[in-house]
Amino acid sequence: MMHRTKSPLTHRPKTSSAVDGPGPQDIGSSSMKRRASQNFQPQHAQDVRDAGPLESVKEEAMMVNYHHQHPLEHTVTSLKQLCRRFSSSSSSKRPAFSDAGPSKMRKSSHDSNIPEAFEIIPQSTLQPQSHMRNSVFRRIGSIRGGGRRSAASGPAGDVARFNPLPPPIPTNYASPPMIPTDSSRGSAARAAAAAQNERVTQAKRDAEMTARFLADGIGNTCADDVTKDNESGVGMTCSSPIETNAQEKRIDPVQFLPAELSSMILSNLDAEALTKTERLSKAWQAAASSSHVWRVVFLRKFEQEVHVSPTPIMMGGAGIGKLNGSKLLPGQDWKKMYQVRTTINRRWRAGTPMAIYLNGHTDSVYCCQFDENKIITGSRDRTIRVWDMRTFKCLSVIGGPNNLPTPPTQLPLDVHKNMVVNHQTLNGTEEGRSIYHVPTDYHEASILCLQFDSKIMVTGSSDHTCIVWDITQDEYIPKYRLRRHSAGVLDVCLDDKYIISCSKDATINVWDRATGNHLRELTGHRGPVNAVQLRGNLLVSASGDGVAKLWNLDSGLCIKEFPSQDRGLAAVEFSDDAKYVLAGGNDHVIYKFDATTGKLLHTSTRHGGLVRSLFLDAHNGRVISGSYDQSIRVSHYDTGETFGTYENWTTSWILSAKSDYRRVVATSQDGRALILDFGWGVDGADMLMGK
Numbered sequence: 001m002m003h004r005t006k007s008p009l010t011h012r013p014k015t016s017s018a019v020d021g022p023g024p025q026d027i028g029s030s031s032m033k034r035r036a037s038q039n040f041q042p043q044h045a046q047d048v049r050d051a052g053p054l055e056s057v058k059e060e061a062m063m064v065n066y067h068h069q070h071p072l073e074h075t076v077t078s079l080k081q082l083c084r085r086f087s088s089s090s091s092s093k094r095p096a097f098s099d100a101g102p103s104k105m106r107k108s109s110h111d112s113n114i115p116e117a118f119e120i121i122p123q124s125t126l127q128p129q130s131h132m133r134n135s136v137f138r139r140i141g142s143i144r145g146g147g148r149r150s151a152a153s154g155p156a157g158d159v160a161r162f163n164p165l166p167p168p169i170p171t172n173y174a175s176p177p178m179i180p181t182d183s184s185r186g187s188a189a190r191a192a193a194a195a196q197n198e199r200v201t202q203a204k205r206d207a208e209m210t211a212r213f214l215a216d217g218i219g220n221t222c223a224d225d226v227t228k229d230n231e232s233g234v235g236m237t238c239s240s241p242i243e244t245n246a247q248e249k250r251i252d253p254v255q256f257l258p259a260e261l262s263s264m265i266l267s268n269l270d271a272e273a274l275t276k277t278e279r280l281s282k283a284w285q286a287a288a289s290s291s292h293v294w295r296v297v298f299l300r301k302f303e304q305e306v307h308v309s310p311t312p313i314m315m316g317g318a319g320i321g322k323l324n325g326s327k328l329l330p331g332q333d334w335k336k337m338y339q340v341r342t343t344i345n346r347r348w349r350a351g352t353p354m355a356i357y358l359n360g361h362t363d364s365v366y367c368c369q370f371d372e373n374k375i376i377t378g379s380r381d382r383t384i385r386v387w388d389m390r391t392f393k394c395l396s397v398i399g400g401p402n403n404l405p406t407p408p409t410q411l412p413l414d415v416h417k418n419m420v421v422n423h424q425t426l427n428g429t430e431e432g433r434s435i436y437h438v439p440t441d442y443h444e445a446s447i448l449c450l451q452f453d454s455k456i457m458v459t460g461s462s463d464h465t466c467i468v469w470d471i472t473q474d475e476y477i478p479k480y481r482l483r484r485h486s487a488g489v490l491d492v493c494l495d496d497k498y499i500i501s502c503s504k505d506a507t508i509n510v511w512d513r514a515t516g517n518h519l520r521e522l523t524g525h526r527g528p529v530n531a532v533q534l535r536g537n538l539l540v541s542a543s544g545d546g547v548a549k550l551w552n553l554d555s556g557l558c559i560k561e562f563p564s565q566d567r568g569l570a571a572v573e574f575s576d577d578a579k580y581v582l583a584g585g586n587d588h589v590i591y592k593f594d595a596t597t598g599k600l601l602h603t604s605t606r607h608g609g610l611v612r613s614l615f616l617d618a619h620n621g622r623v624i625s626g627s628y629d630q631s632i633r634v635s636h637y638d639t640g641e642t643f644g645t646y647e648n649w650t651t652s653w654i655l656s657a658k659s660d661y662r663r664v665v666a667t668s669q670d671g672r673a674l675i676l677d678f679g680w681g682v683d684g685a686d687m688l689m690g691k
Contacts, residue, residue, distance in 0.1 A: 254287045262287045267296035271338055294334035302341055302661075304619045307577035308536040310496035313453050315615070316660020317372035323690040333687065340684040344662050347678040348622070348634065351644045353664070354680035356421040357413075358387055358673035360394050362405050365667035367449045368656050372689050375665060377673050378447030378459060381405065384476070387673070392421050397436045398476050400444055404436055413670055416649045420680060441467060441478035449491045456513075458482075458499055460489030466501050468516065480516045484509045493534045498553065500539060502529035508541055510553060520556050524549060530585075531614075533574035540581050540595075542572035548583045550595060562593040562600075571614040573623075582623065584611030590625055592640060604640040607631065613657045613666075624664055626654030632666055632676065650674055662688070 254262050266274065266288055274297060277288040287293070303320050321337055322329040347353065363380035370376070374395070375387040383399035397405065407428025415422050426432035445462035452458070457469040457476070466482040466489055487504035494500065498519075499511040508522035508529055527544035539551040546568050550560035567586030574581060580601075581593040590604040590611060608629030615624040621637045632654055634644035652669035659665070662679035679685040 252281075252283065254283045259287070259290075263290050263292045266290070267293045269297070271297055271301070271342075289335065291332075291334055294338060295332075298334045298338045298341075301338075305576075310536070312495065312535060312576060313451065314371075314660075315617075315658050316370055316663065316665075317688070317690055319661035319688040321688060321690070333684075336684050337687050340679075340682055340688060341661070343682050344679045344685070345620075347682075349643065351634075351646075353418065353646075353676035353678045355416040355419045355649060356392055356675035356677055356680075357415055357419065357423075358392060358394070358675070359413075359423060359425040359671075360385055360397070360405070360427060361671045361673075362408075362427065363671055364655060364669045365671060365673055366447065366655050368658060368665055368667045368673060369451060370658065370660075370665050372691065375673065375675075376450060376452060376457070377667060378450045379671070380446040381671075382443060382446060384447055384450070384459065386476075392675075393423060394426060394435060396476070397432075398439060398442065399436070400442045401438050402444075405432065413651055413672065420677075437476070439476060439478050441481060443467065445488075448488060451492050451494055453494070456494070458492045458494055458501075460492045460501055462488040464488060464503070466492060466499070468499070482509075482511055482516060482518075484518055484521070487528075490528060491531045493532050495534055498534065500532050500534055502532045502541060504528040506543070508532060508539070508551070510556075520553070522551055522556055522558075524558050527568060530568075530570045531572040533572055535574050535576070535578040538574070538578055540572055540574045542569035542583050542585070544568035544570075544585075546585075548572055548581055548591075548593070550581065560595065560598050562591070562598060564591060565603075570610060570612055571625075573614045573616040575616060576618050582614055582616055584614050584625060586610055588627070590614065590623065590635070590640065602640045604635050605633075605642045607633065609653075612653065612655055615658045617659055617661075620661060622659065624657050624659045626657035626666055628653045630654060632657055632664060634664075646676060649676070 253265075257265075266277065269277065274288050274293065278285040299320065304314070304318060319341060320328065321332045321334075358375070358377075361377065361379040361381055361383070365377050365379045367378045368375060370389065373389050375389060377385050377387070379385070381399075382403045383397050383405070385394055386396040386398075387393070388395050405425075405427040408425055412424070426435070443459065443461040443463055443465075447459055447461055449460040450457060452469075452471060455470070455472050456479070457471050458466055459469070460466045464483070464485045464487060468479045468482065470477045470479050482499070482501065485501065485503035485505055485507065489501050489503050492499065492501045494513060497513060499513050499516075500508065501511070502508045506523070506525045506527060506529060508525075509518060510520040510522065511517065512519055522539075522541075525541065525543040525545055525547070527546075529541050529543050531542045533540050537553045539553055540548060541551065542548045546564045546566070548562040548564075548569055549558045550562070551557065552559050562581055562583060564583065564585060564587055569583045569585035571585065572581065572583045575595075579595055581595050582590055583593070584590045588607045588609060588611060592601045592603070593599065594601055604623075604625075607625065607627040608631065610628040611625055612628055613624075613626035616622075616637065617624070618637055623635045623637050623640075625633045625635065627633070629647070630650060630653060631645055631647040632649070633642050633646075635642045650666070650668035650670055650672065655667050655669060657664060657666040662677065662685070664676040666674045666676070668674065679688075
């Protein structure tokens with residue numbers, strides 16, 4: 001057996017034969033106990049060879065400290081060492097290189113156990129991240145021949161501490177190092193040089209892959225690399241290669257995300273952006289066309305908000321689709337409904353409504369209110385009329401026995417060129433007499449004002465009283481009469497708690513809705529109180545004395561005044577959020593006041609006569625005004641700028657004008673009611689109706 005020369009290294013790791021496991025003669029011997037100096041190769045092999053035992057121990061202690069401080073660098077280095085062992089032949093001789101370069105190769109026989117050289121990545125390239133330090137790379141369980149364990153003597157899985165560190169080599173190999181040969185070696189020397197060239201080339205390739213891995217981060221590694229537990233310490237490398245072009249991969253979120261989450265995200269877009277999104281692909285079109293998405297987009301734009309309690313009475317329809325009570329029915333075409341609302345709004349801006357005339361009253365029509373099913377009007381002829389909103393025919397006439405309408409004696413009144421419906425009056429006909437009803441109680445004077453909700457209607461008259469009607473069964477049954485005023489009742493308003501009436505006698509009376517009991521009288525105006533509007537416990541009023549007042553119903557005190565610039569006020573509106581007050585009258589303008597400060601914000605363009613009626617549709621940003629100049633105007637709520645003027649669509653003064661999302665209903669001194677319908681003929685307009 002060949003005698004092996006003793007190594008000049010004082011402490012050298014055991015050879016591979018020792019790693020394979022102890023023989024029978026080694027069991028229980030002290031040779032199985034390995035120190036830290038046996039687990040790490042010196043970083044500078046030539047310096048350690050010349051140093052004494054003390055310097056060697058110090059050097060190894062420094063290495064241990066380095067591995068604890070830089071676990072990621074050591075882990076990567078150890079992984080590469082294991083890969084080199086796996087790819088090389090067990091019988092080859094591997095020259096080791098010191099930092100001095102290829103000129104200081106060592107060729108002693110014991111150097112065959114030192115791992116082959118590979119390129120060291122500069123520390124500036126190795127930038128460990130905090131989230132990577134705890135990642136455990138799987139080690140190859142079998143190296144150099146079937147099932148031998150690595151040369152770690154410490155606990156399994158403690159890679160950073162017990163795997164040997166390969167010696168450093170220079171980083172600027174332009175070509176493989178030259179191995180000295182002579183003529184006696186011949187082909188064996190050339191084969192050794194070729195093998196060395198291949199190893200160095202592979203080392204460079206592996207170093208480049210490692211650099212890319214560190215640059216991309218652990219997110220691009222196979223999930224299996226980091227999921228093995230530390231208790232067993234048994235790991236396996238990822239079978240799939242590291243993807244270096246992960247940034248080029250594109251994932252369609254619509255195809256990747258659940259439909260519910262895609263709908264939630266897309267519903268945050270506006271309609272214009274959502275329509276553009278539908279053009280991206282078939283998958284995006286299907287997601288962006290979802291009824292769930294368009295329902296959210298539609299309601300966000302068109303559903304009215306409630307700012308005060310009790311909820312104010314809504315004029316007309318909401319225009320948000322079919323309802324079951326107060327809940328929207330499922331299965332509606334929300335995208336189509338959005339298109340319909342958009343078309344109607346475009347007609348408002350263009351000023352292209354159609355005219356519908358309601359004929360039947362025989363004198364001035366002072367007041368009106370409507371919902372999606374009916375219009376109710378009150379007249380100087382002492383009758384109340386109920387009209388069908390779909391057919392525009394008169395359904396019922398309510399009045400005393402002495403107020404039965406007579407046949408008309410004058411020629412039909414002129415109509416506008418945009419007229420689409422103009423039913424002739426039924427007065428004096430058999431059908432007209434069949435729809436006339438005399439209730440148990442009725443007004444014997446002009447009907448000056450009215451308001452209704454789903455349960456009751458309140459009418460005010462020149463006879464100084466109000467009548468409260470039960471309308472729950474579409475029958476108009478008088479419940480009780482309110483008596484307190486000493487002059488004609490000019491306006492009324494109500495909510496779930498109160499009924500408010502104002503009069504020519506300059507007073508405002510507050511009534512309990514449930515019982516009809518009188519609660520409080522508000523005084524302070526010096527002229528007729530022409531209009532009132534209720535929002536929660538706040539009430540705003542307008543008077544012929546030229547002042548609008550804000551009242552607290554709990555205390556009965558006036559808390560703010562809004563004076564006009566000249567003359568009296570005939571109409572007033574209170575915004576749904578109770579922040580603004582609008583008023584109009586003899587000045588021919590509309591005032592907008594801040595309800596909190598009382599400051600005048602702006603005035604509108606002047607009408608040609610008294611502003612007799614006002615209505616505020618704050619949700620759609622429109623103010624409707626009717627004037628003695630025979631015109632109806634539509635203005636911007638924010639600026640007061642007029643963008644629609646409809647003159648001479650009637651033949652006399654406009655006494656009342658109200659609106660909803662698609663129409664204006666106005667009444668005139670010529671005895672007719674007029675509807676300006678901006679949704680007439682729009683395909684799908686019926687989809688917006690609540691019933």
